[in-house]
Amino acid sequence: MEELIRMRGITKWYSRGENLIKALDGIDFSVRAGSFTAIIGASGSGKSTLMNIIGCLDIPTAGQYELDGCDILSFPENRLSEIRNKKIGFVFQGFHLIPGLSAVENVELPLIYRGMPRAERRELAADALERVGLKNRMNHRPNQMSGGQQQRVAIARAIAARPPVLLADEPTGNLDSRSGREIMSILQELHAEGKTILLITHDSTVADHAQKVYTMCDGRLKGPAV
Numbered sequence: 001m002e003e004l005i006r007m008r009g010i011t012k013w014y015s016r017g018e019n020l021i022k023a024l025d026g027i028d029f030s031v032r033a034g035s036f037t038a039i040i041g042a043s044g045s046g047k048s049t050l051m052n053i054i055g056c057l058d059i060p061t062a063g064q065y066e067l068d069g070c071d072i073l074s075f076p077e078n079r080l081s082e083i084r085n086k087k088i089g090f091v092f093q094g095f096h097l098i099p100g101l102s103a104v105e106n107v108e109l110p111l112i113y114r115g116m117p118r119a120e121r122r123e124l125a126a127d128a129l130e131r132v133g134l135k136n137r138m139n140h141r142p143n144q145m146s147g148g149q150q151q152r153v154a155i156a157r158a159i160a161a162r163p164p165v166l167l168a169d170e171p172t173g174n175l176d177s178r179s180g181r182e183i184m185s186i187l188q189e190l191h192a193e194g195k196t197i198l199l200i201t202h203d204s205t206v207a208d209h210a211q212k213v214y215t216m217c218d219g220r221l222k223g224p225a226v
Contacts, residue, residue, distance in 0.1 A: 003066075004164055004196055005031035005054060010063035012049050012219075023049040024060065025219040031198055033164070036191040037224075038199040038207035041216030048169070050216065051200045055088055055167050056080045068164050085113055089158030089166045093173035095150045097142045097157075103129060104138040107157045114161065121160075128156035132186055148179030155186060159195070166190065169200045184209050 010027035013020050023046050031037050041047040052058035053065065056072060065072045068087050075083065084090075097106045104125045111121035129138050132152040142150050151171060158166055168187065172180035188209060191197050199210055207213045214223035 002033050003030050004033045004068050005029065005198070006064075006066040007054075008064040010050070010053060010060045010065065012046075012053065012058075013061045023219055024053075027063070027219075027221050029214070029221055031165075031196065033196050034191075034194050035212065036188075036197045036199070036210045038201060038210035038213045039216055039221070040201055040204060040207040040213060042202060045216040046219040047200050047216040049219075050221070051167065051169050054198065055090060056084045085110055086161070087163050087165060089161070089163045091151070091154050091158050091166065091168040091171045093170035095142070095147075095154045095174070097150055097153060099142055102139045102141055103134060103145070103153045103156075106142075106153055107160050110157060110161055124160045124162075125156070128160040129153070131159070131190075132156045146179065147175050148182055151175060151179070151183050152186065155183070155190075159190065164196060166195055166197045167200075168197065170202070171199070172201075172203070172206055180206070 007027055007029040010024055011022065012024040013022055027050060039047050039050065049058070053060055059073060067083065070083065072080070072083065104122065107125035107128055108121045111124060126138060129135060132155050134149065134152050134156065137145065137149060145153070172183050175183065184206060187197055199207065201207050212224035214221050
């Protein structure tokens with residue numbers, strides 16, 4: 001399997017008053033196509049900073065980062081926005097759905113930004129919702145759904161454009177245990193279909209679903225755990 005994500009010497013410094021905080025300290029990290037990888041760590045360990053860099057939402061202070069063969073750190077912001085839209089599907093703890101839109105309209109949003117014709121994006125959105133078990137809830141709005149259903153919509157939105165990487169940041173964090181298990185089952189099914197999944201979590205039981213589990217502590221990445 002080829003490497004989709006390749007990081008070498010990734011360092012991130014933040015200024016806090018007169019002090020410099022090293023959030024990431026020389027991270028070397030790779031993710032192969034078709035793999036299911038988890039990064040586990042406590043709050044403040046640096047995993048959210050690493051996630052933001054992987055997702056092209058932030059840039060490191062130093063290091064090298066290649067995503068699907070692209071030298072990410074050489075790109076201007078407008079190119080990074082395009083990379084985010086085409087190469088990464090995001091699933092967040094807070095769902096980030098638009099309240100006034102139906103499930104299918106929420107899933108269509110990233111496709112609109114890609115300039116996709118309405119008929120094509122509606123077909124892809126409907127297909128994605130069916131894959132996560134929401135065929136009969138396409139026209140429901142977020143306030144008409146449970147938390148677990150809203151997260152399924154978020155997953156459908158992330159996979160509709162068929163990006164090479166699915167980045168899930170605490171995807172079960174706002175859910176009860178039953179809904180959390182359902183979401184992890186969907187992620188496992190997507191992985192079985194060949195999707196590359198990178199999971200960020202603080203929960204070891206969630207991380208156990210992955211093939212490889214890395215541990216984040218004090219800005220350093222350890223592992224994978226065996």
